[in-house]
Amino acid sequence: MFIPREIEDAINKKLFKKKAIIIYGARQVGKTTLVKDFLKKHPVQSIYLNCDELDIRDALTNKTSTEIKAFFGNNRLVVLDEAQRINNIGLTLKLIVDNFPKIQVIATGSSSFELSNKIVEPLTGRKFEFHLYPLSYNELARYYPSKLERRRHLERRVIYGMYPEAVLHAGDEEKEAVKNITRSYLYKDILAFQSIKSPEVLEKLLQALALQLGNEVSYNELSQIVGVDKNTVVTYVQILEQAFIIHRLSPFSRNIRNELKKLRKIYFWDTGIRNALINNFNPLYLRQDTGALWENFLINERVKNSINHSKDFNRYFWRTHSQQELDYIEEYGGKLYAFEFKWKKQKWSPPSSFVNHYKKAPIELIHNENFETFVTKA
Secondary structure (H helix, E strand, O other): OOOOOOHHHHHHOOOOOOOEEEEEOOOOOOHHHHHHHHHHHOOOOEEEEEOOOHHHHHHHOOOOHHHHHHHHOOOOEEEEEOHHHOOOHHHHHHHHHHHOOOOEEEEEEOOHHHHHHHHOOOOOOOEEEEEOOOOOHHHHHHHOOOHHHHHHHHHHHHHHOOOHHHHHOOOOOHHHHHHHHHHHOOOOOOOOOOOOOOHHHHHHHHHHHHHOOOOEEOHHHHHHHHOOOHHHHHHHHHHHHHOOOEEEEEEOOOOOOOEOOOOEEEEEOOHHHHHHHOOOOOOHHHOOOHHHHHHHHHHHHHHHHHHHOOOOOEEEEEEEOOOOEEEEEEEEOOEEEEEEEOOOOOOOOOOHHHHHHOOOOOEEEEOOOOHHHHHHOO
């Protein structure tokens, strides 16, 4: 079953504008399913090319515009899946855009450090870029249109994540689906990257990040845990971000002396992947990390929703050295909006320091009874 993705409409609006369309996203998030659905829906003659195939790569590597046109034939909608596998893909895409304005090329890539780096200069002013992440809660609502049904599945989605394969195999098979994605695909593109010299260090780092979920992360501390220097940790974290496995949240500060300024929080784009890394799929009532998992889940859904609807704002967490804290801060339109996350509804008082210094900022408690507006509001 295909679950419609929210970025489809935005991509549709950019078709045949004489620019390449680039779709980034981790393996298994649904890029191939998305582009194949595009081909079915559009009446123009089209072709799907899997660039993991050697003959496809050879046919598109270091070719002239005449050779490329002959290979495409009469197709007007061309999909290059996993395009980063083609040598000099940036030049190939430039030749297509510049010489064949009636051909719409869509290129996908599962690692932005490969595809983005290869096309940034040749495709300047010649591309529209999109990011596809694991399913959003809005997209899940298309699979479970009943609010009651979604609520019944909420805990499983926090534990097993939002990858399409896990959602579509909800039940006994979802654990194996998440573990298979983690084992078979998580490292595939990263380990091929030239800066990764030690897979064991990468795995240790991911496990350390998984265990520190919800806490501020120190690169110095991580370097001691993993057994490598700080610069290596910084490099690996950046690569993991570009591979769409993790993302960072910086501390909010307006120069109040006791606000944290240096540490950051690191979240996983999918909580199921995070749980697979530490092999913990226990139900929430048996876990010590329920609060951190819920925090990660809500931030993911809020960010995915904003990206899918082209909403741009700054995101932070807030904490003082005296341990007053708020899980999430948004800044847009010159205003601050603060949120605290709790799995269950409970009495809670906002931190006095934040209230006193940011009097105009609304503060809201988000829990499992009122979260839907927070994760679906565009």
